[in-house]
Every structure is written in structure tokens, then in C-alpha cells.
Amino acid sequence: YVAGGTYTGTGAAVITVTRSITLYGGWDGAASGPVVRDPDAHPTTLDGEGARRVVHISGDITPTLNGFIIARGNGTGLVADCYGPAGNPDGCGGGIFVYQAHPLIVNNVITNNVAAITTAGYPTSTTGYGGGMYLRDADRAVISGNVIISNVASTANDGMGGGICLFGTGSGLVVQANQVLSNVAAQSTGWGGGIAGGPDGALIRGNLLEGNRTSATGGGYGAGLYQWYGSAEYRDNIVRGNTGAHAVYLGYSRSPFEGNRVVDNATRAGVYLANGPGPTLVNNVVARSASNLYTICARAYAGAPLNATLLQNTLVGSGSGSGVYIETGYVTLSLTNNIIVSHVWGITNTVPASSAVFADHTLFWGNTQNGITGNHPILGDPRLASDGYHLGPGSAAIDAGVDAGVTVDIDGDPRPIGAGYDIGADEYVARVYLPLVLRNY
Numbered sequence: 001y002v003a004g005g006t007y008t009g010t011g012a013a014v015i016t017v018t019r020s021i022t023l024y025g026g027w028d029g030a031a032s033g034p035v036v037r038d039p040d041a042h043p044t045t046l047d048g049e050g051a052r053r054v055v056h057i058s059g060d061i062t063p064t065l066n067g068f069i070i071a072r073g074n075g076t077g078l079v080a081d082c083y084g085p086a087g088n089p090d091g092c093g094g095g096i097f098v099y100q101a102h103p104l105i106v107n108n109v110i111t112n113n114v115a116a117i118t119t120a121g122y123p124t125s126t127t128g129y130g131g132g133m134y135l136r137d138a139d140r141a142v143i144s145g146n147v148i149i150s151n152v153a154s155t156a157n158d159g160m161g162g163g164i165c166l167f168g169t170g171s172g173l174v175v176q177a178n179q180v181l182s183n184v185a186a187q188s189t190g191w192g193g194g195i196a197g198g199p200d201g202a203l204i205r206g207n208l209l210e211g212n213r214t215s216a217t218g219g220g221y222g223a224g225l226y227q228w229y230g231s232a233e234y235r236d237n238i239v240r241g242n243t244g245a246h247a248v249y250l251g252y253s254r255s256p257f258e259g260n261r262v263v264d265n266a267t268r269a270g271v272y273l274a275n276g277p278g279p280t281l282v283n284n285v286v287a288r289s290a291s292n293l294y295t296i297c298a299r300a301y302a303g304a305p306l307n308a309t310l311l312q313n314t315l316v317g318s319g320s321g322s323g324v325y326i327e328t329g330y331v332t333l334s335l336t337n338n339i340i341v342s343h344v345w346g347i348t349n350t351v352p353a354s355s356a357v358f359a360d361h362t363l364f365w366g367n368t369q370n371g372i373t374g375n376h377p378i379l380g381d382p383r384l385a386s387d388g389y390h391l392g393p394g395s396a397a398i399d400a401g402v403d404a405g406v407t408v409d410i411d412g413d414p415r416p417i418g419a420g421y422d423i424g425a426d427e428y429v430a431r432v433y434l435p436l437v438l439r440n441y
Contacts, residue, residue, distance in 0.1 A: 001024050001027040002023060002027060002044050003029030003042065003044065004025075004026065004027065004028065004029060004042030004043055004044050005029075005044065006045040006047050007044070007045065007046050007047065008047050008048075008049055009048075009052065010052075012053060012078055013048075013052055013053040013054065013055060013056040013097075014046045014047065014048055014052065014053070014055065014073075015046060015054070015055050015056070016056045017055065017057045017058075017061070017063050017101075018058070018059055018061065019061060019063065020061045020062045020063050021063050021064075022064040022066070023064065023065050023066065023068070024037055024064075025037075025039055025066065025067035025108075026038050026039030026040075026042050026044055026067040026068075028042050029042070037067065039067040039068075043069055044068050045068070045069040045071055046068055046069070046071070047072050048071070048072045048113065049072055050074050051074060053074065053078055053094060053095075053097055054070045054072075054073035054095050054096065054113065055070060055095070055096045057097065057099070057101045057103050058081065058097075058098070058099040058100060059100065059101055060100065060101070060102075061101050061102070061103075062101070062140075063103050063104070064104040064106070065096075065103060065104070065105045065106075065108060066104075066105075066106050066108070067107050067108065068108045068109075069109045069111065070095045070096060070108055070110045070111070070113070071095075071109075071111050071112050071113065072112050073093075073094040073113035073114070074091070074094055074113070074114055074117060075091035075092050075097065075113075075115045075128070075134075076091040076114075076115075076117050076118055077090070077091060078091055078092060078093070078097070079091065081100075082097075082099075082129060082136070083167060083168070084127060084129040084160055084167060085160075085228055085229075088127070089115075089116070089127055089128065090115075090116040090118070090127060090128055090154070090156065091114075091115045091116030091117075091128045091129075092115055092116075092128070092129045092130055092165075093115060093130045093134030093165075094115045094128075094130070094131050094132070094151065094152075095110045095113035095130075095132045095151060096132070096133045096134070097133075097134050098133070098134065098135040098136070098138045100136070100137045101138060101141070102138065102140040102141050103138070104141075104142045104144075105133075105141070105142070105143050105144075106142070106144045106145045106146065107144075107145045107146065108146045108147075109149070110132045110133060110146055110147070110151065111132075111147075111148075111150050113131050113132055113151045113152075114128065114131050114151065114152045114154070115128030115129055115130050115134065115152070115153045115159065115161075115165075116153070116155070116156055116159070117155045127158045127159060128152075128153040128155075128156070128158075128160075128186070129159070129165045129167075129196075130153060130164065130165030130196075131151035131152045131153040131154075131159070131183060131184075131185075132148045132161075132162070132163045132164055132183060133148065133163070134164075134165045134167075135166050135167070136167045136168040137168035137169045138166075138168070138173055139169055139170065139172055139201070140171070140173065141173050142174045143164070143173075143174070143175045143176070143178060144174065144175075144176050144177050144178065145177050145178065146179070147178070147179045147181065148164060148178055148179065148180045148181070148183065149179070149180075150181075150182050150183065151163055151184075152183065152184045152185075153165065153185045153190070154185070154186045154187060154190075157188045157189075158189045158190070159184075159186030159189075159190050159215075160185060160186075160190070160192055160226070161191070161195065161196035161197065162183030162185040162190070162192065162193045162194065163180040163181075163183035163194045163209075163212065164178075164180065164194070164195045164196070164197075165192070165195075165197055166195070166196070166197030166198065166199055166202060166232075167197050168199060169199060170198075170199030170200060170201045170230070170232060171200070171201035172201060173199070173202040174202070174203045174205070175195070175202065175203070175205070175207065176203065176204075176205045176206050176207065177205075177206045177207065178207045179208045179210075180194040180195060180208065180209045180210075180212065181208070181209075181212070182211040182212065183212045183213075184214075184215065184216065185213070185220060185226075186214070186216075186220065187215060188217075189215060189220050190213070190214035190215035190221070190244070191214070191220060191221045191222060191226045191228070192214070192221070192222045192225065192226030192249075193212030193213045193220075193223045193226075193242060193243075193244060194223070194225060194239075194242065195207070195209065195224075195225050195226070196222070197226070197227065197228070197230070197232075198227035198231075198232030198234065198250075198253070198255055199230045200230050200231045200232070201231075201232070202230070202232035203233045203235070204225075204232055204234050204235070205233070205234075205235045205236055205237065206237065207237045207238070208238045208240075209224040209237060209238065209239045209240075210238070210240050212242045212243075213242065213243045213244055214226075214243075214244035214245065215244070218244055218245075218266075219244065219245055220244050220245060221244070221245065221246060221251075221272075222244070222246055222247075222272075223242035223244030223245075223265065223267055224239035224240075224242040224247045224248055224262070224265065225239060225249070226248075226249045226251075227249065227250050227251060227253050227255065228251045228252060229251070229252045229253070230252075230253065230254070230255065231254040231256075232255050233256050233258075234256070234257045234258070234260060235256070235258050235259050235260070236259045236260065237260045237261075238260070239260065239261070239262045239263075239265065240261070240262075240263045240264045241264055242266070242267065243265070243266040243267065244267055245267060245269065245272075246267050246268065246269045246270075246271070246272040246297075247265035247267045247269070247270050247271065247289065248260075248262055248270065248271045248272065249272045249274065250272070250273055250274070250279050251274040251275055251276070252275050252276035252277075252304065253276065253277075253279040254276070254277050254279065255279045255280075256279065256280050256282065257271075257279050257280065257281045257284060258280075258281075258283055259283045259284065259425075260284045260285075261284070261285045261410075262284065262285070262286045262287070263285060263286075263287045263288055263388065264287070264288050264290075265288075265289050265290065267289045267290065268289065268293045268294065269293060269294040269295070269296075269297045270286040270289045270294070270295045270296065271286055271297075272294075272297050272298075272299075273297070273299075273306060274298075274299050274300065275300050275301065275304040275306055276300075277306075277307060278306050278309070279308055279309075280310075280311070281296075281309070281310045281311070281313055282311045282312055282406055283311075283312050283313065283406065283409055283410040283425045284313045284314075285313070285314045285316070285388065285389040285425050286313065286314075286315050286316070287317075287388050288317070288388070289318075289321075293322070293325075294321055294322050294324075295315045295316070295321065295323050295324070295340075295343065296310070296315060296323065296325070297322075297325045297326075297327060298324075298325070298326050298327070298328075298333060299326075299327050299328040299331065300328055300329070300330040300331045301328065301329075302330055304330075305330040305331070306330065306332065307332045307334075308331075308332075309333075309334045309335075310324075310333065310335045310336070310338055311335075311336050311337060311338075311404045311405070311406050312336075312337045312406050312409070312415075312424060312425055313338045313339070313424070313425055314338070314339045314384075314388075314389045314424040314425040315338060315339060315340045315341070315343075316339075316384070316388055316389070317344075317367075318342060319342055319344075320343070320344055321344060321345070322343055322344065322346070322347070323340035323343045323345070323346050324340065324346070324357070325345070325350075326348065326349045326350060326351065327350055327351075328350075328355070329351040329353065329354030329355050330354055331351075331355040331356075332355065332356050332358075333356070333358070334358045335362060335374070336359075336360045336361060336404040337402060337404050337406075337422075337423045337424070338359075338362050338363070338423065338424065339362075339363045339365075339397060339424035339425075340362060340364055340365075340367065341363075341364070341365040341382060341384070342365075342367065343366075343367045344367065344368045344369065345367065345369050345370075345371045346362075346364050346367045346370035346371045346372070346373070347362070347370070347371040347372040347373070348371050348372070349371075349372060357374065358374065359373065359374025359375065359377075360374055360375045360376060360402065361376045361378065361400065361402045361423060362374055362378070362423075363377075363378040363380065363397050363400065363423045364377060364379055365379070365380060365381055365382055365396070376402070378400050378423065380396025380397075381394075381395070381396055382395050382396055382397045382423075383395040383396070389410070389425050389426055391426050393430070397422050397423035397424050397428075398418070398422050398428045399416075399418055399419045399421070400420070400422070401420065402421060403416075408427075409422075409426050409427035410425040410426060411426065413427050413429055414427070415427045417429055
């Protein structure tokens, strides 16, 4: 138990953990009586003072870090055991660095940390990885219930993972129920303002990613989520209010991307799919990107053709751009039971010679041109509720779909309900409210 107060250190880190111990912050510090913990009343701050990393965890251990404020870490020059695909690092894991360990990191505030601030004396690729947290080969680690706010991967040039950066293996790794807020990947080119990396075996679920940026200039890749290779599961995340070229970027992905809400981002694309075998998008809502050139965009090249599947998604524009846009050759998209509304173009394929769209039971509404309509298109008002994706009474999407092999909707309600499968992320549930009867005994 660590009493409330501010703790600093010397050397490379404030705390270096090499044993499977449990560290609790927020203790009232009383010398006798029962242990009282209240992180709000007795905040326990581990302060890197802008001079060192805050927490270093390595080895085949399973420690717990619970109830701390982890602040002002600086990973510049701390490159041992650090790797990233964007080049040699100048610094990694300003707040927390994990290598080949399996920690439980819960209920902490991780704030104002930076992975790299300078390139002097370090590799010339000028890249920082993981402003708030960097995890490499962190199988079975659990990152849950943390607030990860106002961290930066690199203030010098390029950076990846302003909030969290995940690399290597990820078997059993869980990143869930975190608030990843107002982080920045880089000064120049950034990858993943909120979370970067989606390794095989990882589960990224139920997180709020809001207000993150890929770079100071708004460019880069994946303002909220960025993946480059891997088959991590992305489920039930909210990605909103982020700034950059794309809210979500999935490159060389084999991931299930299911039940996510990618809404109201200041980006040119909601979800961007690039190269390789491709993810499967199921029961997602992708809506209202500010620039809205594309709600879903796909690209590939001859050496890495993209094959992606979209089932039961609701894609909502703001009166401009395309709902689904293929901008290069070597792309194959298969779409079943999707709603595409409020765009200039519904589905656009700019390279029909080498790319293909197979659309089945797509509902189009409010688009200037529907574009590629495919088989069994439905032209009718989906009557979306005020939240932008639930179906209202009389929706043209109700019972108008086909069995796409999806057994639940975005809320976990079963499919189908009623005479047939509904189109889009929501399966309509007609609710009857009965009056409450009070009886005197």
C-alpha cells in the first residue's frame, strides 16, 4: 500500500518492477487500524518529472498496479527492448513500459507522459512509441478501467500510439473499459492517436477513444485506432471526436471489428481498410465524419490485395462523400445487409478493372446517387432514431435482409426478431410498455 503523496525517483524510472507484487495507491497512510484506500481522497502520484520513465515492468511476472496517477514520464533514449514498425525508436513508454510481462494495470490515471522529445544522440528515425503506455509481448496482460489522457508519443517528429502502443505477441492480452482521451501520436507523422497496434490474440473492447489526434497538423493514420498487421478483436468500442485523416485505420488486418461506434470524428474517412487479407466488419455504426470524403474507404496493391467483408453495418453520411469508396485496384469487398444513407454516392468503385464490390440486400436512402446497388437493393427510409442507428417503427430495414450468419445485433439482441432479418447494425425490437398497477393489501 502506497500512501497518498507525490513520489519521484532517480535513474531511468521512478519504479522498476521485477516481481509479481501488488501495488495499491490511494492509501490514507494510517499507522494502525484497518487499511483505508481512496485514490480520490488520497491521490498517489508517481512523477517522472519530465526526466525519466515512470514505471518499467519486465520479465515473466504478473504484478498489479492499481489506483495511481502516473504522470510526467519521459522515455527519450530508453530504447532497450523497444521495437516498432515505423523505424528505430528514440524512446518508448513514457508512462508505463511493459516487456514480456503479464501485469494487471487497473484504475490508474496515466497523464502528460511522452515517449520521445528529442533525437539528439539517438537513432535518426525520430520515432517515439507509446506516450502513455508501451506493451511488447505482453501476453495475458490486462489493461482495464484506466484514464489515459493528454499523452504524446513524440514531440520531435514521428510517433505511434499517443495513448497506448501494442507490439509483438498478444495472446490473452485484454485492453478494456479504458478512457483514452486527448492523446497525440506525433508532431509530424502519427500512427494511432489513441491506440496503435492490434496483435494476434489481443482483445480491445469497450474502450472510449475521444479527442485524440494523429499529429499536431491533423495528418497521419488512425486518429482513434491504428492497426498494422494482426488479428486482434475490436469489439464495442466508441471512437468519437478524434482528429486526423481517418478515425480507424486497419492495415494488413485479419481482425473481427464488431459492434463499434465510430461517430462524429473530424476525419476524412471513418474506417480505412488497407492491404492484405482484410478484416470483417459486423454490426458497426460509422457515421458523420466531419470532412466525410468516405465513410468506409479501401485500398490495396498487387502485392497485397485486400479482401474485406461488411455485414450488418449502418453507414451514415452528412450529405457529402461516399458511403463505401474503393480508391485503388486489387480490392474485393463483400457487403451483406448494410444501410448506406445521406451521401453523394452510396457505393463507388474507381477501378472496376481490378477491384470488385459484391453487394447484397443493401438499403439506400438519401444519397444523391446510389452507385453500385448489387443484388436485391432496398430503396426506403430506414427511419433511424435520434441516436443515428436504432431502427424506428415502419423502417424499410425491418425484415428486409437475408441470413448473413450474424446471430446478434449491436445491442446483443438476437437475430432475427420477427419474420426476417433486419438490415443494419440494429435488429428492431418492438417494446410494449404496460401501465404500473398498484394494489393495496
